[in-house]
Amino acid sequence: MEYLVSIAVGVLVAGGTYLVLRLRTFPVILGISLLSYAVNLFLFSSGRLALNLPPIWTGDAAAYTDPLPQALVLTAIVISFGMTAVVVMLALSAYLTARDDRIDTRDDDAGGRDQA
Amino acid sequence: MLVGAFIGLFKNDLKALLAYSTVSHLGLITMLLGFGTPMAAVVAVFHIINHATFKAPLFMVAGIIDHEAHTRDIRRLGGLRHLMPLTFGIASIAALSMAGIPPLNGFISKEMMLEEAAHTDWLGSAWLVPGLATLGALISAAYSFRFIAHVFLGPPRHDYPARPHDPPIGFWIAPAVLVILVVAIGLQPALVAGPLVALASGAVIGEAPPAYTLKLWHGFTPALLMSAIAIAGGLVVLAAYRALNRLWLRGPRLEAKSIFDAILDRLVGWAVSLTRALHDGAMTRYTAIFMATVVLAGTGAWLGGAGPGVAREFLPIGPVPAIGGLLLLVATGCIVAFHHNRLLALIFIGVIGLIVSLAFAYLSAPDLALTQASVEVVTIILLLLALNFLPKSTPRESSGGRRLRDGILASLVGLGAGLLTFQIQASNFSQASISAYHLANAKPGGGGTNVVNVILVDFRGFDTFGEIIVLGIAALVIYALTETLLAGAVGRRLAVRPPDTGEAGDSHPLMMVIATRVMMPITLMVALFIFLRGHNQPGGGFIAGLVVAIALIMQYMASGFDWAAARQKYPYHGIIAAGIFAALLTGLGSLVLGYPFLTSSYGYFKLPFIEKFELATAMAFDAGVFLCVVGAVMLALESLSRLAHRRGERPSPYPMDIDPSRTAQTEKA
Numbered sequence: 001m002e003y004l005v006s007i008a009v010g011v012l013v014a015g016g017t018y019l020v021l022r023l024r025t026f027p028v029i030l031g032i033s034l035l036s037y038a039v040n041l042f043l044f045s046s047g048r049l050a051l052n053l054p055p056i057w058t059g060d061a062a063a064y065t066d067p068l069p070q071a072l073v074l075t076a077i078v079i080s081f082g083m084t085a086v087v088v089m090l091a092l093s094a095y096l097t098a099r100d101d102r103i104d105t106r107d108d109d110a111g112g113r114d115q116a
Numbered sequence: 117m118l119v120g121a122f123i124g125l126f127k128n129d130l131k132a133l134l135a136y137s138t139v140s141h142l143g144l145i146t147m148l149l150g151f152g153t154p155m156a157a158v159v160a161v162f163h164i165i166n167h168a169t170f171k172a173p174l175f176m177v178a179g180i181i182d183h184e185a186h187t188r189d190i191r192r193l194g195g196l197r198h199l200m201p202l203t204f205g206i207a208s209i210a211a212l213s214m215a216g217i218p219p220l221n222g223f224i225s226k227e228m229m230l231e232e233a234a235h236t237d238w239l240g241s242a243w244l245v246p247g248l249a250t251l252g253a254l255i256s257a258a259y260s261f262r263f264i265a266h267v268f269l270g271p272p273r274h275d276y277p278a279r280p281h282d283p284p285i286g287f288w289i290a291p292a293v294l295v296i297l298v299v300a301i302g303l304q305p306a307l308v309a310g311p312l313v314a315l316a317s318g319a320v321i322g323e324a325p326p327a328y329t330l331k332l333w334h335g336f337t338p339a340l341l342m343s344a345i346a347i348a349g350g351l352v353v354l355a356a357y358r359a360l361n362r363l364w365l366r367g368p369r370l371e372a373k374s375i376f377d378a379i380l381d382r383l384v385g386w387a388v389s390l391t392r393a394l395h396d397g398a399m400t401r402y403t404a405i406f407m408a409t410v411v412l413a414g415t416g417a418w419l420g421g422a423g424p425g426v427a428r429e430f431l432p433i434g435p436v437p438a439i440g441g442l443l444l445l446v447a448t449g450c451i452v453a454f455h456h457n458r459l460l461a462l463i464f465i466g467v468i469g470l471i472v473s474l475a476f477a478y479l480s481a482p483d484l485a486l487t488q489a490s491v492e493v494v495t496i497i498l499l500l501l502a503l504n505f506l507p508k509s510t511p512r513e514s515s516g517g518r519r520l521r522d523g524i525l526a527s528l529v530g531l532g533a534g535l536l537t538f539q540i541q542a543s544n545f546s547q548a549s550i551s552a553y554h555l556a557n558a559k560p561g562g563g564g565t566n567v568v569n570v571i572l573v574d575f576r577g578f579d580t581f582g583e584i585i586v587l588g589i590a591a592l593v594i595y596a597l598t599e600t601l602l603a604g605a606v607g608r609r610l611a612v613r614p615p616d617t618g619e620a621g622d623s624h625p626l627m628m629v630i631a632t633r634v635m636m637p638i639t640l641m642v643a644l645f646i647f648l649r650g651h652n653q654p655g656g657g658f659i660a661g662l663v664v665a666i667a668l669i670m671q672y673m674a675s676g677f678d679w680a681a682a683r684q685k686y687p688y689h690g691i692i693a694a695g696i697f698a699a700l701l702t703g704l705g706s707l708v709l710g711y712p713f714l715t716s717s718y719g720y721f722k723l724p725f726i727e728k729f730e731l732a733t734a735m736a737f738d739a740g741v742f743l744c745v746v747g748a749v750m751l752a753l754e755s756l757s758r759l760a761h762r763r764g765e766r767p768s769p770y771p772m773d774i775d776p777s778r779t780a781q782t783e784k785a
Binding site: 001002003004005006007008009010011012013014015016017018019020021022023024025026027029030033034037038040041042044045046047048049050051052053054055056057058059064065066067068070071073074075077078079080081082083084085086088089090091092093095096097101103104 | 397398399400401403404407428430431432433437438441444445448449451452455458461465468469472475476478479480481482483484487488491494495498499502503505506507510511513514522523525526527529530531532533534535536537538540541542545549550551554555558559565566567568569571572576579580583586587590591593594597598600601604606610652653654658662745748749752755756759
C-alpha cells in the first residue's frame with residue numbers, strides 16, 4: 001500500500017508540475033489542483049498509513065489512526081478550495097480584461113488590448 | 117591592518133593620518149580576536165584600552181594645531197616644538213606610545229600582540245603572521261614618528277597661516293589627563309588597567325581569562341626582537357620618507373572609498389545581470405527555475421544523509437486499491453495528454469478527486485473522505501463556471517524541446533516527491549508523536565470521541581479560527597474582483613455579448629427542478645445530522661457547511677440564478693461575518709469566564725422524551741465554522757455566476773421554462 005501511495009504522490013506531482021509549466025492559465029490551474037491533491041496525500045501519509053483502525057476514540061481499542069495529520073489535511077482541503085477559487089477568479093478577470101489567457105506577458109502587451 | 121597603515125603613512129592631513137592609523141589598529145584588534153585564543157582576546161581588550169588612551173589625545177592635538185595654525189596639512193607644518201612646547205610634549209608621548217616605545221602602554225600591548233603573532237601558524241607557515249605583524253608594527257611606528265618629526269621637529273617656519281602658540285588650559289587639560297594614563301598604564305599596567313582588562317576580557321571570552329600578568333618587561337623574547345625591528349624600521353622609513361612618498365604618489369592610489377565603490381558596483385552589476393537572466397518577466401521561467409532549484413536542493417539533502425532504510429512492515433495491496441491506484445495514474449496521464457480539451461480535463465480531475473477521497477476512506481480517515489468528496493463537487497462547479505467564459509481549449513504552442521524540458525523537469529520533481537513520501541512511509545517516527553496526547557485527552561478534555569473534530573474545534577481551535585477567516589477573505593476577494601470587473605468596461609462588454617450558440621431549449625428542465633427541490637430539505641437534514649454528530653462521529657462544521665453549500669448550488673443550477681437569488685434572504689457576506697463572530701464570541705466567552713481564549717467546556721443535559729445529550733461550547737465554535745464555510749463557498753460561486761448576466765434579461769417569473777400545467781392553463785384560456 002505504501003508503494004501505491006508513494007507512486008500516486010509522485011505521479012500527481014509530476015503531472016501537476018508539467019501542467020504548471022504550461023503557457024495558458026487553465027492548465028496551470030489544473031496543475032495546481034493536482035499538486036494540492038498530492039500535497040494532501042503526502043501530509044496524510046506522514047501519519048503512516050493504517051487499514052481498518054478506528055478513527056473514533058472508544059477507550060478500549062489497541063490502536064487508533066493518527067488524528068493529527070487528518071485534522072491538518074481537512075483544513076488544507078477546504079483552504080485549497082478557497083485558494084483555487086481565488087486563482088480561478090484572477091485568471092478569469094485577467095482573461096476578460098486582456099482577452100488573452102497567456103501566462104507569460106511582455107511589457108508591451110500588458111493592458112493595451114482592452115481598448116483595441 | 118597593513119592597508120590602513122600604508123595609506124595613513126602617506127596622508128598629509130593630520131586627521132586623515134590618524135584616521136587611517138585607527139583603521140590599522142582596528143585591523144590589529146580584529147586580527148587578535150581572529151587568532152581565537154583566550155590570550156589573544158585579552159591582548160585585544162588591553163589594546164582597545166591603550167588605543168583609546170593614546171589615539172584620543174592625538175586627535176585632540178590635531179584639533180589644537182588646526183585651531184592654532186589654521187591648517188592640518190603636514191606639509192605646511194614643522195618646527196612647532198619651539199612654538200607649542202606643551203602640545204609637543206603631550207603629542208610626543210601619545211605618538212611614541214602608538215609607535216610602541218617603552219615604557220608607554222602602546223609598547224606593552226604591541227609587544228603582547230607580537231608575542232601572540234609569534235606563535236600563530238597560518239597557511240602552513242610559521243613566519244607569515246609574525247612577519248606581517250612586524251611589518252604592521254613597523255609602518256605604525258613610521259607614521260607615529262612622522263607625526264612627531266614632520267609637525268613638531270625641524271626649524272620653525274614663517275609661513276604658517278596663523279601664528280601658533282600653546283592654547284589655554286581648557287584645550288590641553290583633556291589630552292594631558294589621557295597622556296598621564298598612557299604613562300601610568302605603561303609603568304604599572306597591572307595596577308592601573310589590570311581589573312578592567314580582566315573583567316572585559318572575561319566577558320569577551322565567556323569564561324575566566326587565562327593566567328597572565330600585565331608587565332612592562334617580558335625579558336628577551338622573540339617579540340622584543342620584532343619590536344626592535346619595527347622601531348628601527350620605522351626610523352629608516354622616516355629617514356627615507358621623501359623617496360618613498362614619490363614612489364607612493366607614482367603608484368596607484370589606494371582609496372578606501374573608491375575600492376568600496378568599485379566592489380559595490382561590481383556586485384550590483386553581477387546582481388543585475390543575474391536577476392535579468394532569471395527574471396525576464398516569464399512566469400513559467402520562474403516556476404521552472406524554482407522547481408529545478410528544489411530538485412537540486414532535495415538531491416543534495418538526499419545524498420548528504422543516510423536514509424534509515426526500510427524499518428516498517430508494509431500493508432498489503434488488495435485488488436480494489438490496486439484498481440483505484442491504476443485509475444488515478446491513468447487519469448493523471450490523461451490530463452497531461454489531453455489537457456488541451458479543457459472540459460475533458462475536468463472530468464479526469466473529478467476522477468482523481470474521487471479516487472483520493474476513496475483512498476482516505478479506505479485508509480481509516482472518514483472525515484477526510486467526506487470533506488474531499490464535497491470539496492470535489494464545489495471545485496468542479498467552480499471550474500465549470502470559469503470555463504463558461506474562458507476558451508474551451510488550450511492551443512498547442514509549446515515547442516517539442518520545451519515539452520521535453522518540462523517533461524524531464526516534471527519527472528524529476530515527481531520522482532523526488534515519490535521517493536520522499538516512500539522514505540517517510542518506510543521509517544518510524546523519529547520521536548514520539550503528539551497524537552497520543554490528543555487521543556488520550558479528546559474525551560476527558562474536549563468531550564468528544566471524534567478526535568479529528570476535537571482537534572479542529574478545541575485543541576487547535578485558534579488555528580481553525582484563522583483558517584475560516586482566510587476562507588472568508590478569499591471569498592470576499594473574489595466578490596471584490598467580480599464587482600470591479602462588472603463595473604468596468606469588461607462588465608459592459610459581457611452584458612451585450614451574443615447569446616451562446618447551441619443553447620438548450622430548456623435551460624431549467626422540469627425533472628431537475630423537481631428533483632432538486634425535493635432533495636433540498638433532505639440534504640439540509642443530512643447536513644444538520646453531520647453537523648450534530650461531528651463531535652463524536654465523522655462529520656462536523658466543515659463538512660456540513662460544504663453539504664449545505666452544494667444543496668444551495670443545486671437550486672441555482674436547476675431553477676436559475678435569478679429564481680434562487682430572489683429566495684435567498686441573507687447576503688453571503690453576512691453569513692461569513694456571522695460565522696466568524698460566532699467563533700469569536702465562543703472564544704471570548706471563555707475569556708470572560710477567566711479561561712484562556714477558546715477554552716471549551718461541555719456538559720450533559722436531559723430533556724423529556726429524548727436521550728441524555730451532550731452540549732459543548734466547541735459546538736458553538738463549530739457552528740461558526742459551518743456558517744463561514746457556507747458563506748464563503750456560496751459567495752465565491754455566486755460572484756462567478758453574476759458575470760453571466762446579460763443586459764435586458766428579465767428574471768423569469770416561472771422556475772421552469774416548460775411547465776405542463778402552465779401550458780394547460782394557456783390552452784384553456
